[in-house]
Amino acid sequence: MARFQKTIRWTLFPGLIFFTFFSGLAEAKNGGALTGHLKVTAPARKAPPSNQYAPKGSPPSPPHILPEEVVVYLKKVPGKYKAPKKHVALDQKYLQFTHRILPVLKGTKVDFTNQDPVYHNVFSNSQINKFDLGRKKNGETTSVKMGHSEVPVKVYCEIHSAMKSNILVLDNPFFTTAGPDQDFVIKGIPPGTYTLVAWHDFWMPVEETVTIKKGKTTQMNITLDKAQN
Numbered sequence: 001m002a003r004f005q006k007t008i009r010w011t012l013f014p015g016l017i018f019f020t021f022f023s024g025l026a027e028a029k030n031g032g033a034l035t036g037h038l039k040v041t042a043p044a045r046k047a048p049p050s051n052q053y054a055p056k057g058s059p060p061s062p063p064h065i066l067p068e069e070v071v072v073y074l075k076k077v078p079g080k081y082k083a084p085k086k087h088v089a090l091d092q093k094y095l096q097f098t099h100r101i102l103p104v105l106k107g108t109k110v111d112f113t114n115q116d117p118v119y120h121n122v123f124s125n126s127q128i129n130k131f132d133l134g135r136k137k138n139g140e141t142t143s144v145k146m147g148h149s150e151v152p153v154k155v156y157c158e159i160h161s162a163m164k165s166n167i168l169v170l171d172n173p174f175f176t177t178a179g180p181d182q183d184f185v186i187k188g189i190p191p192g193t194y195t196l197v198a199w200h201d202f203w204m205p206v207e208e209t210v211t212i213k214k215g216k217t218t219q220m221n222i223t224l225d226k227a228q229n
Contacts, residue, residue, distance in 0.1 A: 030191075030214050030215065031187070031188045031189045031190050031191065031212065031214065032189050032191055032212040032213050032214055032215060032216045032217065032218060033185065033186065033187045033188075033189065033212075033216075033217040033218070034074075034174075034185070034186045034187075034189060034196070034210065034212060034217070034218050034220060035183065035184065035185045035186075035217055035218070035219055035220075036072075036183065036184055036219060036220040036221045036222055037181075037182075037183050037184075037221045037222075038070055038072070038178040038179070038180065038181070038182055038183070038184060038198065038221075038222050038224075039180070039181060039221065039222070039223045039224070040068075040070075040180035040181070040203060040223070040224045040225075041223060041224070041225045042203045042204070042224050042225050042226050042227045043227050045068070045202045047065065064093075064094040064096070066096070066098070066099070066100055067179055068100075068179050068180060068200070069099065069100065069101050069177045069178075069179065069200075070101075070177060070178055070179065070180075070198050070199065070200045070203075070224065071101055071103045071168055071175060071176075071177050071197075071198070071199045071200075072175060072176055072177065072178060072184050072186070072196070072197070072198050072199075072222070073103065073168070073170055073172075073174065073175030073176075073196075073197055073199070074172065074174045074175070074186070074189065074194045074195070074196055074197075074210075075194060075195040075196075075197060076171075076172075076194065076195070077171075077172040077174050077189065077190060077192070077194060078190060078192070079172065079190060081105060081106075081171070081172050081173050082107070083104075083105050083106065083107030083108045083109075084105065084108060087108070087109045087110065087111045087143060088102065088104050088108055088109070088110050088111070089110070089111050089113065090102050090110050090111070090112055090155070090165060090167070091111075091112065091113045091114070091115050092112070092113070092114050092115060092116055092120045092122065092157065092163070093115040093116060094116070095116060095118075095160055095162070095163065096162075096163055097155065097163060097164070097165035099165060100164070100165055100166065100201055101152075101165070101166050101168065101177070101199070101200065101201055102165065102166070102167045102168065103167075103168040103170060103175050103177065104146055104167060104168070104169055104170070105169075105170055105171075105172070105173050106146065106147065106148065106149050106169050106170065106171050107145065107146065107147060108145070108146050108169075109143045109144065109145045109146075110143065110144050110145075110146060110167065111141050111142070111143050112133060112136075112141065112142050112143075112144065113139070113140070113141040114136045114137060114138055114139065114140050114141075115138065115139075116138060117138050118138075118159075119135045119136065119137055119159060120135070120136055120157050120159060120160065120163075121133065121134060121135045121136070121157060121158035121159050122136070122142075122155060122156070122157055122158075123155070123156060123157075123158055124153050124154060124155050124156070124167075125154070125156075126150060126153045126154065128148040128150055129146055129147065129148055129150055129153045129167075129169060131144045132158075135159070146167060146169040148169060149169050149170065149171040150168075150169045151168045151169070151170070151199065152166035152167060152168050152199075152201070153166065153167040153168075153169060154166055155167060164201075166201050168199060174186050174188075174189050189212045190212070191212050191213055191214045192211070192212055193209065193210070193211045193212075194209075194210055194211075194212065195207050195208070195209060195210075196208045196209070196210040196220060196222075198222045198224060200224060201228075202227060202228060203224040203226065203227055203228065204224065204225075204226040204227065204228050205224075206222055206223070206224055208220060208222065
């Protein structure tokens with residue numbers, strides 16, 4: 001049990017709203033649970049460049065490295081699920097987004113706040129969740145409603161081409177995140193057979209078939225062993 005408690009603390013750290021554990025229970029009181037361990041044997045992502053905010057002429061500072069996040073979610077779980085009232089944050093800081101991957105329930109509003117001392121222009125060329133926030137200075141926040149299911153909504157900055165993020169707009173709340181060699185848990189899942197997806201922007205996503213039984217816990221370990229081309 002201690003291993004799962006450790007995983008939950010890690011996933012909450014970045015500030016995401018992972019309501020799977022609570023909303024799922026409310027929607028399916030007689031549901032089952034899914035637990036597992038995430039293993040990554042694929043090559044690691046290259047480290048980002050040194051901090052670009054280092055004073056001119058000084059030695060470059062270490063890059064601000066984001067933790068790797070893999071989204072674990074279930075496809076096509078029946079039911080109607082209301083998006084949370086609380087917004088989810090995808091800020092710009094250290095010339096990067098605060099998450100490479102952000103899972104949200106369809107209908108969730110995402111706040112984009114510029115925390116850098118330079119301008120950013122966040123946009124997506126998605127055909128169904130398209131937006132362009134225009135140039136925003138430090139401290140400005142703009143909210144965007146993710147109204148349509150889509151995996152992924154690719155997000156960029158028009159000014160800084162290296163900035164990239166991915167919003168996974170999911171149609172049910174049965175998802176969570178985990179890092180390499182961490183455990184994950186999703187509770188309150190309606191009984192049934194589903195496709196389980198482990199999604200990452202650099203490693204090749206994996207899909208597995210999983211059966212959830214009423215009042216039971218299903219174990220499903222996942223290995224990501226390839227990088228995307």
